[in-house]
Amino acid sequence: MPATDAPEGGMAGGPLISIIVPCYNEAANVAPLVAMLESVMAGRRWEVIFVDDNSPDGTTATICAQARHKSYVRGICRIGRRGLSSAVIEGVLSSSAQVVAIMDGDLQHDESRLIALIDAVSTGACDIAVGSRHVEGGSNAGLANAWRHALSDSGIWLAQRFLPVRLTDPMSGFFALRRDTFVAIAPHLSGAGFKILLDLLLSSKKPLTVREIDCGFKPRVAGESKLDALVMLQFAALLVEKVSRGLVPLRFVAFCAVGLAGIVANLGVMHLVWLCGVHFSTAQAIGTVAAMVVNFSLDNNFTYRDRRLHGRRCVWGLVLFMLVCSVGALADVGVAHLMYAQSYRVNEASLAGAVLAVVWNYAMSSTIVWRTR
Numbered sequence: 001m002p003a004t005d006a007p008e009g010g011m012a013g014g015p016l017i018s019i020i021v022p023c024y025n026e027a028a029n030v031a032p033l034v035a036m037l038e039s040v041m042a043g044r045r046w047e048v049i050f051v052d053d054n055s056p057d058g059t060t061a062t063i064c065a066q067a068r069h070k071s072y073v074r075g076i077c078r079i080g081r082r083g084l085s086s087a088v089i090e091g092v093l094s095s096s097a098q099v100v101a102i103m104d105g106d107l108q109h110d111e112s113r114l115i116a117l118i119d120a121v122s123t124g125a126c127d128i129a130v131g132s133r134h135v136e137g138g139s140n141a142g143l144a145n146a147w148r149h150a151l152s153d154s155g156i157w158l159a160q161r162f163l164p165v166r167l168t169d170p171m172s173g174f175f176a177l178r179r180d181t182f183v184a185i186a187p188h189l190s191g192a193g194f195k196i197l198l199d200l201l202l203s204s205k206k207p208l209t210v211r212e213i214d215c216g217f218k219p220r221v222a223g224e225s226k227l228d229a230l231v232m233l234q235f236a237a238l239l240v241e242k243v244s245r246g247l248v249p250l251r252f253v254a255f256c257a258v259g260l261a262g263i264v265a266n267l268g269v270m271h272l273v274w275l276c277g278v279h280f281s282t283a284q285a286i287g288t289v290a291a292m293v294v295n296f297s298l299d300n301n302f303t304y305r306d307r308r309l310h311g312r313r314c315v316w317g318l319v320l321f322m323l324v325c326s327v328g329a330l331a332d333v334g335v336a337h338l339m340y341a342q343s344y345r346v347n348e349a350s351l352a353g354a355v356l357a358v359v360w361n362y363a364m365s366s367t368i369v370w371r372t373r
Helices: 027-040 059-067 084-093 111-122 146-160 179-188 196-203 229-243 250-275 280-303 311-341 346-369
Strands: 017-023 046-052 073-077 099-102 128-132 175-178 210-214
Touching: 017 027, 017 084, 027 046, 027 059, 027 111, 046 059, 046 084, 059 073, 084 099, 084 179, 084 196, 099 111, 099 179, 111 128, 111 175, 111 210, 128 196, 175 179, 179 196, 250 280, 250 346, 280 311, 311 346
Parallel strands: 017 046, 017 099, 046 073, 128 210
Antiparallel strands: 099 175, 128 175
16 A cells, blocks of 8 residues: 555544645635645645744634644644744644644645645655646746735745756745655754755755655735745845855844944934035934934844834833944944054944944854844
């Protein structure tokens, strides 16, 4: 009897296939997705594991309602942390199945291609089977607009420059692999961002054999797309982390990128206020405060997206962030002055001060402002 066939008696022996569905605000899609999977996976020993980041729309409650009378539906509700990649990792590690498949909860992945993905892995034809929109028979018509097409295409082009294997759709979130393969790679995963497939391929100690299965990408029925410019910036930061073999953490790359945006904001606001007749020193101070606010906002929504602050905690976080950055600025000036006084060149002294300030701000932001709960 094939490993994926269900013996008489249904789920005796437990599921051999786990379908991991990371989700956020997908309450309206849970029941339809379960019904689709029931049809596609008929005759197989399977389960679906929804990993919900405590969605405010009641996604977890909807999952529980399904699970009460369907033993093959499971749910994990994560409180105090967010992120697609980390959700997938927790979902896979909670499974005991031989094969795991990952798909989105927005009904855009073509569930009818699940069997092809699972069978390609189960038969040993490949280490990982990927649902691709960019091979013959595939389609990405479900992307909402030209902007999202451009974001996706740009990400694919960039990822292909670094991948150790040939892959037409490294941005895919629809794939399958053996659980033991995933577990072997798991300790090396970044776990940040939204592109777990890319993380897997770049984190594996040896190149994985990949088979691409043509797959359509359907229009979203409910909820909102997670693909935006911030996701793409996280994606680029992930590439830097993996190419540097972890020497430059993804979060630090993101923090530095946000810092550059703060410099632009500082200069822009300072010049605008100065042109209005305000004294240069005052204009510079206003520009600095504006830069701190911009940096905090971007870091809260991008760098520390999985620890995002809300309400009063956000206000208190801004105060702490400004205090941290003020100390960093004083350290920048102090170190630069000290090194210059010891006959170092201006550029070397300024660079040393700036590096110290960035490292200080990052360390304090991670441990004090956006500390894990």
